[in-house]
Amino acid sequence: MTLYGGIEAGGTKFICAVGTGPNDLRAVARFPTTTPAETIGQAIAFFQQQPEPVAAIGIGSFGPVDPDPSSADYGTITSTPKPGWQNVRLREQIQAALRVPVGFDTDVNAAALGEHRWGAARGLDTFIYLTVGTGIGGGGMVGGRLMHGLIHPEMGHIRVPHDWQADPFAGTCPYHGDCLEGLASGPAVERRWGVPGDQMPPDHPGWQLQAHYMAHGLATFVCTLSPQRIILGGGVMQQEQLLPMLRKAVQTLLNGYVQSPAILEQIDQYIVPPALGGNSGVLGAIALAEREARRTKRPAR
Amino acid sequence: MTLYGGIEAGGTKFICAVGTGPNDLRAVARFPTTTPAETIGQAIAFFQQQPEPVAAIGIGSFGPVDPDPSSADYGTITSTPKPGWQNVRLREQIQAALRVPVGFDTDVNAAALGEHRWGAARGLDTFIYLTVGTGIGGGGMVGGRLMHGLIHPEMGHIRVPHDWQADPFAGTCPYHGDCLEGLASGPAVERRWGVPGDQMPPDHPGWQLQAHYMAHGLATFVCTLSPQRIILGGGVMQQEQLLPMLRKAVQTLLNGYVQSPAILEQIDQYIVPPALGGNSGVLGAIALAEREARRTKRPAR
Numbered sequence: 001m002t003l004y005g006g007i008e009a010g011g012t013k014f015i016c017a018v019g020t021g022p023n024d025l026r027a028v029a030r031f032p033t034t035t036p037a038e039t040i041g042q043a044i045a046f047f048q049q050q051p052e053p054v055a056a057i058g059i060g061s062f063g064p065v066d067p068d069p070s071s072a073d074y075g076t077i078t079s080t081p082k083p084g085w086q087n088v089r090l091r092e093q094i095q096a097a098l099r100v101p102v103g104f105d106t107d108v109n110a111a112a113l114g115e116h117r118w119g120a121a122r123g124l125d126t127f128i129y130l131t132v133g134t135g136i137g138g139g140g141m142v143g144g145r146l147m148h149g150l151i152h153p154e155m156g157h158i159r160v161p162h163d164w165q166a167d168p169f170a171g172t173c174p175y176h177g178d179c180l181e182g183l184a185s186g187p188a189v190e191r192r193w194g195v196p197g198d199q200m201p202p203d204h205p206g207w208q209l210q211a212h213y214m215a216h217g218l219a220t221f222v223c224t225l226s227p228q229r230i231i232l233g234g235g236v237m238q239q240e241q242l243l244p245m246l247r248k249a250v251q252t253l254l255n256g257y258v259q260s261p262a263i264l265e266q267i268d269q270y271i272v273p274p275a276l277g278g279n280s281g282v283l284g285a286i287a288l289a290e291r292e293a294r295r296t297k298r299p300a301r
Numbered sequence: 302m303t304l305y306g307g308i309e310a311g312g313t314k315f316i317c318a319v320g321t322g323p324n325d326l327r328a329v330a331r332f333p334t335t336t337p338a339e340t341i342g343q344a345i346a347f348f349q350q351q352p353e354p355v356a357a358i359g360i361g362s363f364g365p366v367d368p369d370p371s372s373a374d375y376g377t378i379t380s381t382p383k384p385g386w387q388n389v390r391l392r393e394q395i396q397a398a399l400r401v402p403v404g405f406d407t408d409v410n411a412a413a414l415g416e417h418r419w420g421a422a423r424g425l426d427t428f429i430y431l432t433v434g435t436g437i438g439g440g441g442m443v444g445g446r447l448m449h450g451l452i453h454p455e456m457g458h459i460r461v462p463h464d465w466q467a468d469p470f471a472g473t474c475p476y477h478g479d480c481l482e483g484l485a486s487g488p489a490v491e492r493r494w495g496v497p498g499d500q501m502p503p504d505h506p507g508w509q510l511q512a513h514y515m516a517h518g519l520a521t522f523v524c525t526l527s528p529q530r531i532i533l534g535g536g537v538m539q540q541e542q543l544l545p546m547l548r549k550a551v552q553t554l555l556n557g558y559v560q561s562p563a564i565l566e567q568i569d570q571y572i573v574p575p576a577l578g579g580n581s582g583v584l585g586a587i588a589l590a591e592r593e594a595r596r597t598k599r600p601a602r
Contacts, residue, residue: 145444
């Protein structure tokens with residue numbers, strides 16, 4: 001059985017795993033994201049300590065990144081605000097140390113690929129995976145291809161209508177203030193209400209506001225991309241009361257205009273949590289490794 | 302030389318043409334969109350009267366449509382508000398009368414394909430074509446494929462921030478009121494200011510507001526899709542003063558976050574008019590015909 005390695009490189013923590021799929025994760029390690037030298041060193045050590053070698057590694061990384069295989073900076077974390085991590089050649093460092101093919105994409109595209117390979121997006125060709133946590137980010141597939149383009153999507157940074165009278169909170173985004181991420185990320189919820197979301201009761205009025213902003217985001221993505229499904233991950237989505245409010249708010253916003261049964265009748269199966277739970281990212285990284293092995297056509301070692 | 306036929310089926314007018322490309326349009330006819338029987342009849346008669354037969358026909362249609370070749374309703378105009386045109390099986394009628402392969406897509410995807418084949422999107426794999434006229438609609442390619450998904454994008458129907466104090470106009474969209482189309486389509490401009498856009502002087506304050514709303518739309522599309530270029534067609538874009546205002550407003554809204562030279566330094570080549578001018582749609586329909594002929598692999602008759 002060919003083994004693959006996956007690295008979910010998050011801005012808060014790294015998750016590394018070895019395996020072949022959701023039912024065969026042989027080793028998993030989690031550690032906080034500190035300095036590049038320490039954290040990347042830990043990831044390299046994890047793979048070096050495995051009893052069996054991996055045929056390839058996949059990395060799903062926080063960003064912004066350069067995900068273009070034809071670019072000189074492919075696999076680099078570029079202009080991130082995270083101190084010390086600008087211009088870190090993550091893929092190159094992993095590849096140089098472990099000497100296997102290394103696939104690379106954004107964290108959200110990796111999670112999307114994981115859900116496509118084994119989870120809630122199986123059989124679909126156009127869908128998005130959105131994470132709502134420390135930040136808001138989105139990736140996915142259109143016509144069967146992972147989304148890239150000019151660089152890669154930055155779905156959290158769209159502007160949404162903001163009623164300053166009802167919600168005078170100015171938003172947390174250092175670039176845009178009240179973009180979607182600025183209004184509805186985990187830190188935005190905490191700063192607006194003075195308490196972290198996981199300490200707010202389910203009937204706190206903040207959740208209705210949260211559903212309102214997120215529904216604006218999702219309705220925009222529906223109109224722009226026409227996804228066949230929307231998968232919502234990330235820490236904020238652990239609030240189970242959110243999903244039903246959000247589905248209803250999306251229907252209200254679209255107001256019957258997009259005449260698909262998926263939205264009009266079966267929205268419970270249209271806006272869904274990840275089938276792989278918290279493992280979408282690292283499993284997606286393993287799926288990236290599979291792809292990379294196929295692409296490079298090296299025999300498994 | 303194999304000839305192809307193209308039909309740009311607009312809600313206001315139909316354009317039919319025969320040819321092989323932008324430098325070889327042998328016949329072109331334009332007529333107003335009245336009833337389906339009359340208008341589709343005129344299109345059929347146009348092709349029947351040609352001295353040489355066409356190998357295939359492409360249709361780029363107003364919508365919403367069903368653009369899914371595997372659907373029983375492929376090529377049908379579905380839930381359009383245009384009286385008499387609901388559930389019109391446009392592709393089927395053309396195919397039955399003219400008995401050649403018929404390709405079908407949205408008007409904006411056809412225009413995008415035309416610009417990809419011969420115009421401003423040559424060599425790109427991810428871009429959008431947006432029309433701003435009677436309505437606002439968008440199509441394009443992601444990863445080299447025309448955008449479809451659940452149905453097809455409805456880019457004009459995204460919500461954008463609307464400052465009711467600065468602009469108390471409620472918008473014209475019967476579904477959403479103040480979505481982008483409701484605030485910035487041609488009819489919205491005319492209803493807000495009481496005069497059609499083409500009679501407003503270039504220094505009318507309405508153009509600054511128009512650039513503001515459109516820039517919100519474009520910045521949203523940049524964040525959601527990461528296009529390599531944005532092509533802007535449609536009647537409202539005939540206002541030449543708009544494009545420079547719009548480019549600047551997009552840069553201001555993105556505020557340096559998307560760190561690509563295309564946006565930071567060369568936005569004049571990033572947000573552009575169609576290279577095929579008013580012919581993007583009908584030439585794109587001819588490009589759809591080419592594709593359909595290739596797909597069906599019938600010899601040219």
